[in-house]
Amino acid sequence: MIRSDRHSRDPLIAPPWLMLAIGALCLALAALVWVYQLNNPSDGARMSKLPLATTQDGIYIDVLVGNSSLQSGDLVTSVQGKSMVALAETIWQPSSWGSPWTVGESILYKVERQGKQIEIPVLLGKQPVNAILSRNWSVLLFTFIFQLIAIFILVQKPREPAAQALFLWGMTTSHFYVWSTYNQIYDFVSGYGFWLYMSVASILWVSSWAAGLHLALTFPSPLPRLKRNPWLIWMLYPVSYAIYLLYLVFSRLITSSRLEWIGYWNRGDSLIAILLFIPSVIAMVRQYRLHRSGPERQKIQWVVYSGLFSGSVAVVLYLVPEFLGLPRLGVNVIGILLLPFPLAVALAIWRYQLFDINLIIHRTLVYGTLTLILGLVFFSSVALLQALFSVILNQKSEISIVISTLTIAALFNPLRNRLQNGIDRRFYRRKYDAEQMLARFAAKAREETDVEQLCSELVWVIEETMQPNVVTLWLKKESQKIRPEKLSGAG
Numbered sequence: 001m002i003r004s005d006r007h008s009r010d011p012l013i014a015p016p017w018l019m020l021a022i023g024a025l026c027l028a029l030a031a032l033v034w035v036y037q038l039n040n041p042s043d044g045a046r047m048s049k050l051p052l053a054t055t056q057d058g059i060y061i062d063v064l065v066g067n068s069s070l071q072s073g074d075l076v077t078s079v080q081g082k083s084m085v086a087l088a089e090t091i092w093q094p095s096s097w098g099s100p101w102t103v104g105e106s107i108l109y110k111v112e113r114q115g116k117q118i119e120i121p122v123l124l125g126k127q128p129v130n131a132i133l134s135r136n137w138s139v140l141l142f143t144f145i146f147q148l149i150a151i152f153i154l155v156q157k158p159r160e161p162a163a164q165a166l167f168l169w170g171m172t173t174s175h176f177y178v179w180s181t182y183n184q185i186y187d188f189v190s191g192y193g194f195w196l197y198m199s200v201a202s203i204l205w206v207s208s209w210a211a212g213l214h215l216a217l218t219f220p221s222p223l224p225r226l227k228r229n230p231w232l233i234w235m236l237y238p239v240s241y242a243i244y245l246l247y248l249v250f251s252r253l254i255t256s257s258r259l260e261w262i263g264y265w266n267r268g269d270s271l272i273a274i275l276l277f278i279p280s281v282i283a284m285v286r287q288y289r290l291h292r293s294g295p296e297r298q299k300i301q302w303v304v305y306s307g308l309f310s311g312s313v314a315v316v317l318y319l320v321p322e323f324l325g326l327p328r329l330g331v332n333v334i335g336i337l338l339l340p341f342p343l344a345v346a347l348a349i350w351r352y353q354l355f356d357i358n359l360i361i362h363r364t365l366v367y368g369t370l371t372l373i374l375g376l377v378f379f380s381s382v383a384l385l386q387a388l389f390s391v392i393l394n395q396k397s398e399i400s401i402v403i404s405t406l407t408i409a410a411l412f413n414p415l416r417n418r419l420q421n422g423i424d425r426r427f428y429r430r431k432y433d434a435e436q437m438l439a440r441f442a443a444k445a446r447e448e449t450d451v452e453q454l455c456s457e458l459v460w461v462i463e464e465t466m467q468p469n470v471v472t473l474w475l476k477k478e479s480q481k482i483r484p485e486k487l488s489g490a491g
Contacts, residue, residue: 010159010161010230011230011231012161012218012222012226012227012230012233013159013160013161013164014164016154016158016159019154019158019164019167019168020154022168022171023151023154023167023168023171026171026172026174026204027171027174029174029178029200029203029204030174030175030177030178030200030204031177032196032200033177033178033181033196033197033200033201034177034181036192036193036196037127037181037193038127038129040100040101040127040186040190040193041101041102041103041105041124041125041126041127041186042124042125042126042127042128042184042186043068043070043107043109043122043124043125043184043185043186044063044064044065044068044070044122044125044128045061045062045063045064045068045070045072045184045185046061046062046064046182046183046184047059047060047061047062047182047183047184047185048060048061048062048072048073049062049182050062052263053263054259054260054262054263055075055259055260055263056085056255056256056257056259056260057075057077057084057085057112058075058076058077058078058083058084058085058111058112058259059075059076059084059185059188059259060073060074060075060076061073061074061075061076061185064128064131064132064135065125065128065131068122069120069121069122069123070109070111070120070122071113073113074111074112074113075111075112075113076109076110076111076185077110077111077112077117078109078110079107079108079109079110079185079188079189080107080108080189081108084188084259085257085258085259087188087189087259088188088257088258088259088262089258090191091188091191091194091195091258092258094191096191097189097190097191097192098189098190098191100190101124101186101189101190102124103124103125103126104123104124104125105123105124106121106122106123106124107121107122107124108120108121108122109121109122109185132180132181133180135180135332136176136179136180136332136335137332137335138332138333138334138335138336138338138339139176139179139180139332139334139335139338140176140177140180140335141335141339142173142176142335142338142339142342143173143174143176143177145339145342145343146169146170146173146341146342147170147171147173147174149166149170149342149345150166150167150169150170150171151167151170153166153167154166154167161218161221161222161233162215162218162219162220162221165211165214165215165217165218165219166215166219166345168207168211168214169208169211169212169214169215172204172205172207172208172211173204173208174204175200175201175204175205175208178197178200178201178204179201179205181197182197183197183198198265202244202265202269205269205272205273206240206241206244206269206272207237207240209240209272209273209276209277210236210237210240210276212276212277212280213236213276213279213280213283214233214236216279216280216281216283216284216287216307217233217283218233219287219303220287223283223286223287223290240272240276243272243275244268244272247268247271247272248265248268251264251265251267251268273314280307281312284307303341303344303345306340306341306343306344306345307341307344309337309340309341310337310338310339310340310341314334314337314338317334317337373415373419377404377407377408377411378404378405378407378408381403381404381407382404385399385403385404
């Protein structure tokens, strides 16, 4: 009986088009925040990323450019005569949102600096893009590399649960793109910028930690309980949002103003990360114990080790201090410490055929290198022959192109074979050695007449190339009966 695809679809696997749509949405939301920021003026500063930067009296700032009249550590208490407490109330009232500022306009800030209240005119300029990139380059690099790897794996394995989970995690780390822009004082005044940043950053942040747990539960294969209850995977996301919303409600009850409450939102981000990281660690350890030996163990060991290292460092040295209001590591340090994870995934793909896509990488290496070399040979030979004909005949000749084309055609197969052998020897040594042993055995089988010697040689080749636990060879007698003969024990 043939079942339709609609009924036979694995509930752990989402339609590939939906995965691509979610990925595109994540990137589009991050791009929307950047477009908003680039089309609005800047005072040269951002809200400080230090713990508890938003207080019941105002907001501490961090200056990005040196020509600003503001200073890092200033506590902004009012803007244009309107207190930050009042501005925090108006962001909940769209009808009260302020009119846009313009580049070149001077805005009056009231700040608390070294215990003194002073008024400072601030000249607005363009967004300090270079300063933003220099302060966040490592997390942006981590995100970019991670997303490239996630896209590559999904394209090759669109219906594998772990590949989909890795893709979701990679795409939702777009919160780092958003986070690098961060909020500025103007966003409180306009209202639009505040809600755009907070909604996009929070959705992507919570989703990324849920996707990380999703990957831990399905890599390298879904845990047994998930196969029986696949709905548990997809419930991770709404449950994570629900926990975050419950925290926001609770924190509002213990704060005296909306401005102070907003200061607690970053703690909610840290809390949801810690709560989801703990089961992720448990799941990774469980996966590692389930795959004690064989190729699956080799596939996951780099990913598990790097994931535990990067995740633990981020949680212990950044998120926990942020939640407790303690000093933490710098942003670029965290970005560097996160890089081992996507690099380990790339290494596992390269060395241990993670997601079984080594063949694609192998062909890309061979034919990509071949195309580059042949292209260089073609253009170099054309240039050389044209120069030669110009000296001899005092004119350029189309014969140089014909000769170069024929040279490329003659070089194609020999060069491809040499490149393939070289790449196999350098990067795929085990595969290359196995092919060499099989070729030697085939040559020996044509010459060897001693059956016992040939059987011993065959068993040795199988042990060296496939490394099985036991090798059993069945020999067919002249009477057409089959008897088993065990020729080797543990391999």
